[in-house]
Amino acid sequence: MRTIKVGLLGFGTVGTGVVKNVQRNATVIQKRLGYGLELVRIADLDVETDRGVELGAGVLTTDVEDVISHPEIDIVVELIGGYEPAKSFILKAIANGKHIVTANKALMAVHGDEIIAAANRQGVSVMFEAAVGGGIPILSSIKENLCSNEFNSVLGVLNGTSNFILTKMTEDGSDFAPVLREAQELGYAEADPTFDIEGIDAAHKIALLSAICFGTSVDFGQVYTEGISQISAADIRFAAQMGYKIKLLAIGKNHGDQIEVRVHPTMLPGTYQLAGINGVFNAVRLIGDFVGPTLLYGSGAGMDATASAVMGDVMAIARDLNSGAQLRVPIMGYSADQVQSLPIKAMSEIVSYYYLRFTTLDRPGVLAEIAGCLGRYGISIQSMLQPEGHEGDSVPIVLMTHEAKEEDVSNALAEIGQLDSILQPTCLIRVEHDLD
Ligand code: NAP
Numbered sequence: 558m559r560t561i562k563v564g565l566l567g568f569g570t571v572g573t574g575v576v577k578n579v580q581r582n583a584t585v586i587q588k589r590l591g592y593g594l595e596l597v598r599i600a601d602l603d604v605e606t607d608r609g610v611e612l613g614a615g616v617l618t619t620d621v622e623d624v625i626s627h628p629e630i631d632i633v634v635e636l637i638g639g640y641e642p643a644k645s646f647i648l649k650a651i652a653n654g655k656h657i658v659t660a661n662k663a664l665m666a667v668h669g670d671e672i673i674a675a676a677n678r679q680g681v682s683v684m685f686e687a688a689v690g691g692g693i694p695i696l697s698s699i700k701e702n703l704c705s706n707e708f709n710s711v712l713g714v715l716n717g718t719s720n721f722i723l724t725k726m727t728e729d730g731s732d733f734a735p736v737l738r739e740a741q742e743l744g745y746a747e748a749d750p751t752f753d754i755e756g757i758d759a760a761h762k763i764a765l766l767s768a769i770c771f772g773t774s775v776d777f778g779q780v781y782t783e784g785i786s787q788i789s790a791a792d793i794r795f796a797a798q799m800g801y802k803i804k805l806l807a808i809g810k811n812h813g814d815q816i817e818v819r820v821h822p823t824m825l826p827g828t829y830q831l832a833g834i835n836g837v838f839n840a841v842r843l844i845g846d847f848v849g850p851t852l853l854y855g856s857g858a859g860m861d862a863t864a865s866a867v868m869g870d871v872m873a874i875a876r877d878l879n880s881g882a883q884l885r886v887p888i889m890g891y892s893a894d895q896v897q898s899l900p901i902k903a904m905s906e907i908v909s910y911y912y913l914r915f916t917t918l919d920r921p922g923v924l925a926e927i928a929g930c931l932g933r934y935g936i937s938i939q940s941m942l943q944p945e946g947h948e949g950d951s952v953p954i955v956l957m958t959h960e961a962k963e964e965d966v967s968n969a970l971a972e973i974g975q976l977d978s979i980l981q982p983t984c985l986i987r988v989e990h991d992l993d
C-alpha cells in the first residue's frame with residue numbers, strides 16, 4: 558500500500574473545498590482507504606489570496622507544469638473550468654500517465670469524446686462526478702449500482718443557480734437581478750452566469766447524463782437550450798393558479814434509434830417530486846427497467862458539496878491504483894467499443910403538452926380566432942384561464958393544450974401572431990405530465 562499523491566489545478570471555490578475536505582476529514586479518508594492520500598501541489602494564477610486554509614511550504618505554485626508533469630503525482634484534479642487552457646492541461650496530464658478528476662461539465666460535454674479517447678489509449682481514468690448535480694452521486698450510481706438497467710428517461714433539475722432564482726421568484730415574488738447576485742455571492746454561479754440563466758450549464762449536464770444513461774455520444778451542438786430569463790412573474794402566478802410549478806427541466810429520453818436531449822422551462826404538476834425541488838438543490842429522476850423510477854436529490858452547487866463529489870472520484874481512483882485495477886469502470890459506463898452515436902430528435906418532432914399565454918385585445922371573437930387556428934393544426938385545448946383585469950387595452954388568455962407536435966404548435970403560433978388582435982409575442986412553456 559502506498560500513499561496516493563494528488564495535484565490540483567485551480568484554487569478557487571471548489572479547489573478550496575477540496576483542500577478543506579482533505580484536511581478536515583484526513584482521518585476518515587485514511588480509515589476508508591487504509592492508506593494515505595497526499596495533496597502534493599496546487600497550481601493557481603493567484604497564490605497570494607488567503608483562502609482560509611494552511612498549506613505546507615512549496616505546495617502552492619503558479620506553475621501548472623509542476624502539477625501535470627510532477628513525477629510523483631498520480632491524480633490531477635482540474636478545477637479551473639472553461640475550455641482552454643483546461644483541455645490542454647488535461648490532455649498533457651493524460652499523456653504523462655496521470656489519472657484525471659474534473660468538475661468541468663462544459664469541457665466534458667463539448668470535448669469529452671476527445672479527452673476520453675486519449676485516456677482510453679493511455680489506460681488512465683477520467684472521472685467527473687462533480688460535473689453533474691454538485692454533490693449528488695448520480696454518475697457513479699448509473700455506472701455502477703444501476704448498471705444492469707436499461708434507461709428510457711432521465712430528467713433533472715440540474716442548475717442550482719436558476720432553481721434558486723425560480724424558487725425565490727415563486728416564494729417571495731423577488732425580482733430576477735438581486736437573486737442572481739445572491740447566487741453569485743454564494744459561489745453557485747458559473748464564471749459566466751449566462752451559462753446558468755440561459756440553460757447552457759444544465760444542457761452540459763443533461764448531455765453527460767444522457768450519454769452515460771443511454772450509451773451514446775451526444776453532439777452538444779444539437780441540444781436544444783432555452784433558459785429562464787424570459788419567465789415572468791405572471792407566468793409563475795398563472796402556473797400556480799392551475800396547480801403547476803415552473804422548473805428549468807433538463808430532459809433526456811431514449812427512443813432506441815434516436816434520443817431527445819433538451820433543456821427549457823417546464824411546467825410540472827405541483828404534486829410531482831421534481832416540482833418540489835427548491836433553492837440550490839438539484840434532483841435527477843431516472844427510470845431503469847428493473848429498478849423503476851428513482852430520484853436522487855442533494856446540493857447541486859457550492860464549495861463543500863462539490864468538493865465531496867470530487868473527493869469521491871479521487872478516492873475511487875486511489876482504490877483502483879492500490880488494488881492494481883485499470884479502468885475497472887469504463888469512463889462513460891459502457892465498454893468503449895460499445896458506445897453508439899445516436900442522433901438527437903429535432904425539436905420540431907417532439908410531442909408535449911403546452912401552456913400558451915396570448916396577449917390580446919379585449920374584444921368579441923378573439924378567443925374563437927385563436928381556438929380556430931389551433932384546431933386547424935390539430936391542437937386540442939385542455940383548459941383555459943382568462944384572468945380578470947386589463948393592462949391598458951390588453952388582456953391575457955391562457956390555454957393549456959393536450960399533447961401536440963411542436964412543429965404544429967410553432968406553425969399555429971406563427972399564424973396567430975399575424976392576427977390584428979394579438980398584441981405581443983405569445984409565451985410558450987412546455988408541460989410534462991407523463992413522467993413514467
Ligand atoms: P473558480 O472559483 O473561478 O475557481 C477557478 C480557479 O482557477 C480560480 O482561482 C482561477 O484563478 C484559477 N485559474 C484560472 N485559470 C487558471 C490557470 N490558467 N492556471 C491555474 N489556475 C487558473 O471556479 P469554481 O466555482 O471553483 O469552479 C471550478 C470548476 O468546477 C468549474 O468547471 C465549474 O463549472 C465546476 N463546478 C463548480 C461548482 C460550484 O458550485 N462552484 C459546482 C460544480 C462544478 P483566477 O480567479 O485568478 O482566475
Ligand code: HSE
Nearest residue numbers: 716717718745747858
Ligand atoms: N453553476 C452551477 C449551478 C454550479 O448553479 O448549478 C453547479 O454545477
